[in-house]
Ligand SMILES: NC(=O)C1=CN([C@@H]2O[C@H](COP(=O)(O)OP(=O)(O)OC[C@H]3O[C@@H](n4cnc5c(N)ncnc54)[C@H](OP(=O)(O)O)[C@@H]3O)[C@@H](O)[C@H]2O)C=CC1
């Protein structure tokens with residue numbers, strides 16, 4: 089078995105096993121390592137007849153079994169497990185070997201690991217993988233970044249397993265250093281925003297207008313046939329139909345799920361990094377904040393008793409809500425894409441914006457019918473500052489603006505929180521204001537802190553003794 093396997097995977101849980109089996113289906117011989125014997129056995133049992141799949145629990149045997157240069161991917165939880173795997177594996181690697189972290193690692197950790205492994209000649213790749221369990225098995229979207237020269241060894245394998253948008257594989261080189269994990273982080277930030285927006289439409293329809301699950305499912309399924317066509321809208325339509333098998337009345341499962349959102353960090357990192365650069369991504373920030381707020385269930389229950397909502401039952405205009413969601417979806421993507429452009433410049437990542445959008449067209453969680461429109465923007469101008477400045481996007485948004493305004497106005501009156509939709513509209517209104525009230529903020533800063541200001545009518549930096557008469 090020495091030196092015979094094409095590709096190795098460390099961590100054969102949900103993502104690792106499915107992606108490895110996918111690679112085996114493309115004719116590559118693969119080997120998986122896991123700490124647990126039963127996982128290694130389960131991997132071999134899940135292999136299709138005719139494919140070459142081996143599972144092991146001995147790291148030395150795992151490394152020895154791979155062809156040179158070794159191509160190894162880790163799909164383990166982000167943080168300490170990644171460092172533990174590297175420490176375990178490193179004594180068995182040779183100069184030129186390629187190690188890919190396919191998990192949702194923080195990009196600054198990836199930068200540190202690249203620097204740690206470079207002196208030993210190990211090419212460390214941070215790669216985003218999107219598409220969940222099914223995507224990994226049948227065709228994920230993948231976002232690798234790192235040493236471009238070493239990428240040529242990975243490219244044929246990754247292109248063979250990736251989802252396809254038309255005739256193009258949904259994998260491409262995303263840039264230098266930790267660009268792969270940066271792009272995946274922002275993908276997840278957009279994912280958080282889209283999920284928040286969808287949940288607000290659900291709240292307005294269900295709590296505000298009394299839609300039952302059947303009606304919700306029908307509406308989301310209809311929306312998924314039109315301008316909102318997307319993976320997330322599609323699965324939402326399905327979710328409303330799934331019944332709780334343990335419920336004697338066969339009620340839908342969604343109503344039994346505790347309303348406290350989990351999160352593993354990527355959304356928060358997107359907001360944090362956007363603030364560091366700085367780039368304004370308020371719809372992503374809001375999505376993170378609302379997941380955080382959801383955790384405080386006891387406080388919310390007490391507040392609901394103290395401040396009962398007094399709104400009457402609404403009649404929702406479905407067309408306006410569809411327009412509102414479409415408008416806000418575009419704003420969420422626009423914020424994420426602007427962040428990628430600025431981060432690419434700030435950190436020297438050389439992120440190819442058109443390729444990013446192309447890779448997101450299929451296989452990933454944020455795939456939608458909107459991506460070809462965004463691809464058009466970057467095809468014309470690879471360095472577009474904001475997709476919102478393109479006439480085709482303006483044409484798309486124009487007829488939908490009214491729906492967003494009306495939907496928000498109705499929800500405000502009824503006390504239904506549309507935090508994400510409102511943030512998208514406020515971002516749009518601020519972004520398209522040539523003059524903002526920030527002149528006043530500058531005057532206040534100068535008043536209390538002598539922070540100085542610049543003028544519209546003269547060059548230079550100014551300070552005023554605002555309170556000299558007091
Ligand atoms: N689930 C999803 O939809 C997606 C997940 N991801 C990312 O992919 C990564 C893996 O996620 P997922 O497959 O869902 O997680 P799982 O928990 O299903 O699998 C993780 C695997 O890593 C193994 N592992 C943990 N620590 C070590 C270690 N020190 N050495 C060797 N193996 C180890 C676990 O083994 P054991 O069980 O023995 O502990 C397990 O087999 C994460 O970073 C996640 O964020 C990315 C995209 C989508």
Ligand SMILES: O=C(CO)[C@H](O)[C@H](O)COP(=O)(O)O
Nearest residue numbers: 192218350351352353354453
């Ligand atoms: O990367 C993913 C999808 O693209 C993972 O499913 C990730 O876990 C989602 O993030 P969170 O758990 O914070 O919701």
